[in-house]
Amino acid sequence: MKIELAEPDEIKLQMTAMIDIVFQLLIFFIMTFKVVAMEGDFSVRMPLASSSADRLDEALPEQIMVRLQAGENGNLSNITVDGLETFIDTDVNAMYRALNEYVERKLAGEVNPESGGEVEVEFDIDFSLKYKYTVKGIEAVSGRILPDGSVKKLVQKIKFKDNTKRPL
Amino acid sequence: MKYRRSNSRILEGDLTPMIDMTFQLIAFFMLLINFSEVDRAEEIMLPASNLAVPPAERPDYQIILNLEPNGTVKFFGQAYDQIARLTPLLRSEVNNAAREGVRNPGEIAVIIRSHEDTPTGLVQTLIMKCQEEKLENFNLRVKDREF
Numbered sequence: 001m002k003i004e005l006a007e008p009d010e011i012k013l014q015m016t017a018m019i020d021i022v023f024q025l026l027i028f029f030i031m032t033f034k035v036v037a038m039e040g041d042f043s044v045r046m047p048l049a050s051s052s053a054d055r056l057d058e059a060l061p062e063q064i065m066v067r068l069q070a071g072e073n074g075n076l077s078n079i080t081v082d083g084l085e086t087f088i089d090t091d092v093n094a095m096y097r098a099l100n101e102y103v104e105r106k107l108a109g110e111v112n113p114e115s116g117g118e119v120e121v122e123f124d125i126d127f128s129l130k131y132k133y134t135v136k137g138i139e140a141v142s143g144r145i146l147p148d149g150s151v152k153k154l155v156q157k158i159k160f161k162d163n164t165k166r167p168l
Numbered sequence: 169m170k171y172r173r174s175n176s177r178i179l180e181g182d183l184t185p186m187i188d189m190t191f192q193l194i195a196f197f198m199l200l201i202n203f204s205e206v207d208r209a210e211e212i213m214l215p216a217s218n219l220a221v222p223p224a225e226r227p228d229y230q231i232i233l234n235l236e237p238n239g240t241v242k243f244f245g246q247a248y249d250q251i252a253r254l255t256p257l258l259r260s261e262v263n264n265a266a267r268e269g270v271r272n273p274g275e276i277a278v279i280i281r282s283h284e285d286t287p288t289g290l291v292q293t294l295i296m297k298c299q300e301e302k303l304e305n306f307n308l309r310v311k312d313r314e315f
Binding site for chain 1: 190194198200218219222279283284285286287288292293305306307309311312
């Protein structure tokens with residue numbers, strides 16, 4: 001007896017439904033995709049001012065006073081450091097460069113031994129000064145990017161003078 | 169004359185490379201999608217800086233406060249039109265942190281995302297409001313200038 005072997009049927013998967021859903025997923029992800037700018041932080045530790053009795057034992061850090069004065073529309077007018085030097089320039093970046101150089105000079109000089117070698121910057125900023133100028137000030141005292149791309153750190157301790165009263 | 173009829177066949181393109189590619193694209197977008205955007209107010213234009221460092225690790229507990237130029241504070245999509253009205257929110261956040269094991273409010277990271285045109289006095293007012301609840305670890309958020 002002769003047995004005829006039936007040719008096996010080719011099994012075909014139905015791909016249409018899968019491709020449909022895969023494309024829908026792809027469109028969803030493309031539409032919801034958002035390019036987010038890289039963000040970073042300036043960390044500032046600011047406890048409420050402790051009483052003078054609590055601070056007797058602590059070595060007080062040497063202080064650099066930086067005053068940022070606002071001009072029209074909240075733009076930066078000038079920078080005064082330690083009440084001694086005032087930087088005025090039409091170019092805002094030039095004022096911040098001068099501040100950066102001042103802090104660098106100060107750190108390169110002798111630091112009062114009673115300060116424990118620590119330097120602190122106290123910002124006295126006008127209420128109306130735009131925040132971007134404050135950040136530039138913090139950046140100028142925090143460090144500088146060297147030509148080789150590395151960062152030279154300057155002052156890490158920062159505090160603000162209370163200027164929360166809105167000018168009349 | 170005799171014509172020979174050829175067998176008609178269904179032409180099927182090879183879909184394998186296209187499906188491979190599509191799955192790779194889906195995988196790419198799935199990895200990059202970020203659902204944690206809820207706490208960021210996109211309308212806030214952060215000041216730019218080169219020196220700020222991206223946080224190395226997520227703090228144990230963080231409070232992200234978005235400050236607009238008019239003094240409105242946004243927290244998880246909810247707007248507070250005055251900084252003075254933040255007290256209940258900050259208290260509840262300090263309590264939530266304590267429940268999650270961060271008992272010292274000084275260890276809570278307060279991330280301030282302020283618009284670049286906000287008067288600095290308002291930022292200071294916000295900081296002082298947080299200090300009233302014994303929060304002292306502040307992170308002033310900026311965007312990378314090169315981006």
